Amino acid sequence: MGGARDVGWVAAGLVLAAGACYCIYRLTRGQRRGARRLGLRPSRSAEDLTNGSYDDILNAEQLQKLLYLLESTEDPVIIEKALVTLGNNAAFSANQVIIRELGGITIIGSQINNPNQSIKEKALNALNNLSVNVENQIKIKVYVNQVCEDVLSGPLNSAEQLAGLRLLTNMTVTNDHQHVLSAYVAGLFHVLLTGNGSTKVQVLKLLLNLSENPAMTDGLLGAQVDSSFLSLFDVHVAKEILVRALTLFQNIDNCFKKEGRLVPQPPFPEGSLFYLLYGDECAQKMRALVYHHDTDVKEKVTMIPKF
Template identity: 85%
Template sequence: MRVVTIVILLFFCKAAELRKASPGGARNRVNHGRAGGSRKSSNPVKRYAPGLPCEVYTYLHEKYLDCQERKLVYVLPDWPQDLLHMLLARNKIRILKNSMFSKFKKLKSLDLQQNEISKIESEAFFGLNKLTTLLLQHNQIKVLTEEVFIYTPLLSYLRLYDNPWHCTCEMETLISMLQIPRNRNLGNYAKCESPQELKNKKLRQIKSEQLCNEEGNEQLEPKPQLSGKPPVIKTEVDSSLCHNYVFPIQTLDCRRKELKKVPNNIPPDIVKLDLSHNKINQLRPKEFEDVHELKKLNLSSNGIQFIDPEDLTSGSYDDTLNAEQVQKLLYLLESTEDPIIIERALVTLGNNAAFSANQIVIRELGGIPIVGSKINNPNQSIKEKALNALNNLSVNVENQIKIKVYVSQVCEDVISGPLNSAVQLAGLRLLTNMTVTNAHQDMLSSYITDLFHVLVTGNGSTKVQVLKLLLNLSENPAMTDQLLDAQVDSSFLSLLDGHVPKEILLRALTLLQNITNCLSEERRLATQPAFPAGSLFSLLYGKECAQKMKALVHHHDADVKEKVTMIPKF
């Protein structure tokens, strides 16, 4: 039996910063109450709340309020009542008062992480009967009861970790609620801060007798048996059923033992663990956490349907996935809505897609559409990981044929998304890979003007990535007219100033060199081709550019001077 190996890296959720483009590349950011406002565009998002220091926008037909990092201490009365998503992370809110959100009856998600919340009144979430997602992590909450969530019957995703939970009897109802099997996405990772004997214990794993273990409490005394029958003792699955080998490596062989669970006392020095051909259908949280030396794990032929996200944590699994594991991971990615699981699965697939063999495996198992569907996820971190995975997959030419259906969407997101964001850079990297050859370059023709806008407004990293993409296009004579016809702001010429960082300056010069070479080969410079005013052509072959090129001949860097001399005179 071939040993299968799992490679997973940990990544954590972070607050989403959602933006969406309107068709044609218009920027949809709305900066209410900020100096400078938003730039004019062809299809601006309607301003629902003018004058407020927040942003209201629509994404995939759902209305969002982004009031993150505004030093808010309360909910403002003029916010639209038809909001579906409210982002209030990183503010100064300390108390959630009764009926604080009651007018937002359509609200589906509420992000309150990284505030200073220490008290939540019992009817704070009154009226939120459509709420499905609530983020309360990274606050100062010590005690909470189930009563608070009576008004959120649809709540299916709750984050409570990184709060100083005081695990006493007051917490019993909440902890009991978290431990109900159907609530598997409520309160994951939250741990007790006090009392000392329960410190770092997960809320989902604490027993009620541990919470209410007061002096004289008789609940810990054994109850008499009413029926006269001996108590039923449920035995744990023991590793003594398995064969332990020391040579050539420490191995525990548990194949074909009819196991329904992973054995509970696996020796910590086991390097290879074979649990194949059993009846294990679910892994418990941190199932292999104490098996510190584990390198090889075989779980094939078990029919595993659910993997707790905390099982995807071990850095000791250091080999690539095989086809069976890739298939299970794709199934998990397709079937779950838990953002942490989605993110980790995408990271794993992305890492494995760096290997040429797995690029083929993932394609043949139908993985590209599954990964591609995640670029529309409103969670920006998930979108970034999906773009990174597609980027690695796009190295394979046959994969590009399937990935090209996402090019237009990626272009829209790059142009309209948050400037200099991780998502924008990931999208630019994917577009750069997709345009290494000429096959799909024409798909970017209508976005060239907008790409130049991102170039002149972005930071250093963004400028470098956009230039890499434009350089790919400039090497193709068929794209020369589209590049030269693009309307480009005159600030583009500032990239040719002598003080510009070398990695940017050299790429800008190479762009000019490639375009000039294409025109020279076609003998078009002599005919003075016609392009409109404000076009890239009018900038590159105008007096200001000529003056800058003349100055660069005396640049202090030898590489820059050499590059200037390589550009044909015009």
């Protein structure tokens, strides 16, 4: 699974992500249809574009009004509504391009530093939808360091932390921007081990992206990781976490072996992920998982070399 991804695979993945965004958008549209059936005619004012009265996707002129409103107002209620509307519209590929061309990524991105945590979350959600477009990622890249810092220092298991992790996951679907996260790998493992189930799953999705890139292998294996990481391989761990943790091990091992390096002579420090994955305790856990009740888990274990 290592190496640069096949272009077709990446394109398919981005299309699937866009489809998921579209489904989320559809869930917000029921009230709009009711207004249309009653014959209500929506206003063309910028603020009214945020009130849920429009059933159609906003056009370029409306998006421009909305971006101007977001840039000019200091009302937190209006800011949040504008971000939600922009985020919903960013679920559509045409609007991903229009918002970028109108300078919207910079306007939306400025809100990730807003002290209002709900506004920050909505801004991250909007950037996440916009990041499905590869060209948009080039502009969103400038916010990756800030998002990483916020994910590591912000409230654990919070909505804004999860929104930040989702954005980072989208930004690392390809190998283009993964190197920006190199300095944050150890911190991401800390969030993985201290977060709840939802946080663990989202961090693992992000680490899985990194683990498929051979250029990130040394950074992952050299990261200082608490020994509690091995508890992810316990037999009682939820399947959605366990399978991802096993896949992470498998990806890293594949990349490491493809470079033709010998496991007994690593250039990694004590306390690093390398010593956890290739140590005796981990090997014992792998042997125990061979007898796991779940077929998917057992299949994953058989694809990892035993020591």
